[in-house]
Amino acid sequence: MMRKIPKHIEGYGEVREFSGVFSDMNVKKLxxxxxxxxCPGERxxxxxxxxxxxxxxxxxxxxxxxxxxxxxxxxxxxLVFSVLERYDVKDICLVSSxxxxxxxxxxxxxxxxxxxxxxxxxxxxxxAKCVSSGKLKYPVIMQTHGGRARAIESGEVKIDVAFIAxxxxxxxxxxxxxxxxxxxxxxGYAHVDADYANHVVAIxxxxxxxxxxxxxxxxxxxxxxxxxxxIGNPKGIVSGTTQITKDPLGLKIAKMAAxxxxxxxxxxxxxxxxxxxxxTSLAVAKEVKKLMISKNITGSFAxxxxxxxxxxxxxEGLFKTLFDVQCFDLDAIQSVKENPRHQAMSASxxxxxxxxxxxxxxxxxxxxxxxxxxxxxNVNVTTASNGMIMGGSxxxxxxxxxxxxTIIVTNLVKARLxxxxxxxxxxxxxxxxxxxxxxxxxxxxxPKHVDLxxxxxxxxxxxYTIEELKEMAYSITGVPSEISFENKIIGVVExxxxxxxxxxxPMKG
Amino acid sequence: MKIIKSSSSGSLExxxxxxxxxxxxxxxxxxxxxxxxxxxxxxxxxxxxVLEEFEVKDVCIKIEDKGALDFAIFARVKTxxxxxGEEK
Numbered sequence: 001m002m003r004k005i006p007k008h009i010e011g012y013g014e015v016r017e018f019s020g021v022f023s024d025m026n027v028k029k030l031x032x033x034x035x036x037x038x039c040p041g042e043r044x045x046x047x048x049x050x051x052x053x054x055x056x057x058x059x060x061x062x063x064x065x066x067x068x069x070x071x072x073x074x075x076x077x078x079l080v081f082s083v084l085e086r087y088d089v090k091d092i093c094l095v096s097s098x099x100x101x102x103x104x105x106x107x108x109x110x111x112x113x114x115x116x117x118x119x120x121x122x123x124x125x126x127x128a129k130c131v132s133s134g135k136l137k138y139p140v141i142m143q144t145h146g147g148r149a150r151a152i153e154s155g156e157v158k159i160d161v162a163f164i165a166x167x168x169x170x171x172x173x174x175x176x177x178x179x180x181x182x183x184x185x186x187x188g189y190a191h192v193d194a195d196y197a198n199h200v201v202a203i204x205x206x207x208x209x210x211x212x213x214x215x216x217x218x219x220x221x222x223x224x225x226x227x228x229x230x231i232g233n234p235k236g237i238v239s240g241t242t243q244i245t246k247d248p249l250g251l252k253i254a255k256m257a258a259x260x261x262x263x264x265x266x267x268x269x270x271x272x273x274x275x276x277x278x279x280t281s282l283a284v285a286k287e288v289k290k291l292m293i294s295k296n297i298t299g300s301f302a303x304x305x306x307x308x309x310x311x312x313x314x315x316e317g318l319f320k321t322l323f324d325v326q327c328f329d330l331d332a333i334q335s336v337k338e339n340p341r342h343q344a345m346s347a348s349x350x351x352x353x354x355x356x357x358x359x360x361x362x363x364x365x366x367x368x369x370x371x372x373x374x375x376x377x378n379v380n381v382t383t384a385s386n387g388m389i390m391g392g393s394x395x396x397x398x399x400x401x402x403x404x405x406t407i408i409v410t411n412l413v414k415a416r417l418x419x420x421x422x423x424x425x426x427x428x429x430x431x432x433x434x435x436x437x438x439x440x441x442x443x444x445x446x447p448k449h450v451d452l453x454x455x456x457x458x459x460x461x462x463x464y465t466i467e468e469l470k471e472m473a474y475s476i477t478g479v480p481s482e483i484s485f486e487n488k489i490i491g492v493v494e495x496x497x498x499x500x501x502x503x504x505x506p507m508k509g
Numbered sequence: 510m511k512i513i514k515s516s517s518s519g520s521l522e523x524x525x526x527x528x529x530x531x532x533x534x535x536x537x538x539x540x541x542x543x544x545x546x547x548x549x550x551x552x553x554x555x556x557x558x559v560l561e562e563f564e565v566k567d568v569c570i571k572i573e574d575k576g577a578l579d580f581a582i583f584a585r586v587k588t589x590x591x592x593x594g595e596e597k
Contacts, residue, residue, distance in 0.1 A: 386546055415523050415576025416544045476578060480547035507546075 146351025185327025
């Protein structure tokens with residue numbers, strides 16, 4: 001890869017450079033965990049965050065972890081830090097699976113350099129903007145969902161206190177995410193922290209009598225339970241219904257992607273499938289559904305973040321089961337509550353490259369988006385073209401690596417920016433794991449798939465080389481001027497195996 | 510063409526632009542664009558091309574661009590000029 005990645009990065013350490021999707025598959029060891037045993041009668045409950053910190057004082061250099069199953073409705077990070085303000089504590093490391101606009105109050109912690117290090121899988125909003133402008137002391141470490149689980153299990157990331165938002169919890173820590181006013185569905189990202197953090201806190205606004213029922217994370221993993229007024233705003237936690245796009249370009253792309261799936265040979269009995277919650281991704285699901293019905297195919301499973309649309313396909317018998325790491329809408333929450341075929345999965349089970357086989361390994365087809373794609377099929381979903389962080393891998397790299405057929409669906413041009421271009425601003429997912437790029441003006445297949453190219457050509461799909469797609473985009477937009485970046489590294493993009501696939505520089509000026 | 514009054518054209522929809530034209534002595538161009546970093550020069554050149562075609566020497570043009578392609582920029586600027594110009 002033609003990236004200049006230093007051997008050592010200040011605030012990150014020694015760099016192991018990315019050298020291939022499955023280049024690091026030797027025997028791995030899991031880290032050791034501190035367990036403070038509990039005697040009968042010993043209580044876990046605290047009636048405020050302050051009460052908790054008075055018993056377990058915060059300390060300089062501590063690592064705190066959080067999870068994003070409450071998404072843009074999450075109050076837990078802000079709540080915990082509003083209490084931490086009363087303590088003189090610095091050099092905090094945050095391990096939070098995502099940051100959303102709601103986490104704006106964290107900006108002042110970064111600017112005052114009390115929070116000095118952040119690990120995350122996705123960030124948007126004011127925190128992303130603040131980090132992009134170089135205000136975080138050390139580079140932000142962008143991981144994948146599976147990579148985060150791997151890093152915690154291996155001990156690369158050591159968590160002192162994990163705060164798990166629990167929409168339903170009893171006084172001994174048995175919790176689920178499907179009941180209560182802050183119900184969010186599955187708690188997939190929190191499992192690894194419950195297993196490996198030195199101190200695991202369930203934080204709840206819905207304390208139920210012991211024992212809770214329909215338990216997703218059990219009491220033997222939980223040290224403390226904190227009761228608060230509210231852990232989140234339901235409006236930001238789930239969307240009402242996720243909608244299929246009405247944009248004619250999106251629909252055209254979806255139709256073309258469905259044809260690729262149809263002719264690829266993977267659409268047969270036992271078909272497994274993942275698609276995102278975006279409008280175009282759902283439109284692909286709709287086309288795939290039509291094909292499955294007309295060909296009388298029953299799929300084995302669909303996976304990932306689950307929407308009402310996938311629930312509908314499960315109910316109609318088009319898939320035998322769903323593997324769900326997080327619920328995107330109310331229909332998904334209802335379904336995981338009632339339907340035993342709708343199964344919760346942890347982030348490690350979902351995408352950890354160093355476990356004994358993640359669900360992504362069993363995927364036939366995944367549909368993914370892109371902010372940029374380059375002529376080597378590398379995909380960027382981490383930064384905008386100006387270098388500003390506006391996303392992150394999430395499960396992008398994990399599913400792309402695991403699935404037999406990885407299809408990127410994107411407009412060729414978005415608001416004058418060519419999406420297919422010479423070189424992506426930031427590599428999130430390596431081209432080695434990307435098989436097909438579908439745009440409204442044509443399809444490009446990774447040249448390593450000689451057979452697939454022949455098949456799709458013979459079926460009459462409009463195939464181009466990726467270079468031709470790039471030229472097409474540039475002929476519409478004009479050739480973009482090169483943007484210059486500062487030299488200071490503000491972000492490290494880790495591939496799912498913990499190697500460094502790229503670094504992020506801030507824009508000049 | 511002589512610019513005798515203020516005018517505007519276009520919209521702030523994605524892929525479009527809003528153009529404001531007003532009388533001025535000399536040519537003054539202000540560009541605000543979501544793709545300024547990548548395409549400022551090209552947008553500037555397109556505006557100059559329209560001015561040349563209509564022989565406009567004195568004008569103030571301000572644009573607020575939401576990622577419009579060249580032909581759209583050309584058409585919006587032309588429209589704004591015709592709305593602000595002296596009728597022959």
